Amino acid sequence: MGGVDTPRAAGAVRLLAVVRHARAESGEEGADHERRLTARGRADAAATGRWLAARLAEWSAGLGPVWVSSAVRARSTWEEIRPALPAPARVDVDRALYLAGAREVLDHLGAGDGDGPGVRLVVGHNPTMEHVVRALTGELHGMRPGAAVLVALDGERGGTLVDRWSPR
Numbered sequence: 723m724g725g726v727d728t729p730r731a732a733g734a735v736r737l738l739a740v741v742r743h744a745r746a747e748s749g750e751e752g753a754d755h756e757r758r759l760t761a762r763g764r765a766d767a768a769a770t771g772r773w774l775a776a777r778l779a780e781w782s783a784g785l786g787p788v789w790v791s792s793a794v795r796a797r798s799t800w801e802e803i804r805p806a807l808p809a810p811a812r813v814d815v816d817r818a819l820y821l822a823g824a825r826e827v828l829d830h831l832g833a834g835d836g837d838g839p840g841v842r843l844v845v846g847h848n849p850t851m852e853h854v855v856r857a858l859t860g861e862l863h864g865m866r867p868g869a870a871v872l873v874a875l876d877g878e879r880g881g882t883l884v885d886r887w888s889p890r
Contacts, residue, residue: 736875737841744868746795759798766868766889767802773887775806785810786840791819824853
């Protein structure tokens with residue numbers, strides 16, 4: 723999927739990367755929180771990391787704070803994405819994101835307005851990640867496992883879709 727809006731001055735806008743965890747086991751034999759990525763999920767997450775790295779390079783942007791759900795599949799998605807990216811300002815693994823709805827995610831992200839430069843990154847779950855993108859852009863975009871959406875935030879709890887990507 724190609725870029726929707728591609729301004730290159732990252733310092734002029736705040737960017738948010740919203741990532742849905744990659745493909746995971748069905749969860750039929752255990753707790754949902756403990757579901758692991760499949761082999762395809764690990765490969766897709768690594769590809770998502772490469773896509774994000776290319777977008778960050780286009781914007782000449784570093785990586786700001788990262789917020790990751792504590793679920794095994796979300797943490798593993800981040801671990802597969804991480805090698806392709808510059809070092810983040812910090813990484814917060816948080817059970818609250820596992821349980822959060824879109825409003826809680828937006829409140830958390832809004833509370834981080836003073837987080838400094840760099841693209842914020844959140845790795846979470848659907849339908850919450852889709853709802854976050856819709857709340858920010860006013861547009862519903864389906865997010866398959868491992869998908870990423872890049873949003874330019876306008877500071878008023880809104881934003882513009884910059885680009886989106888989905889594995890295979």
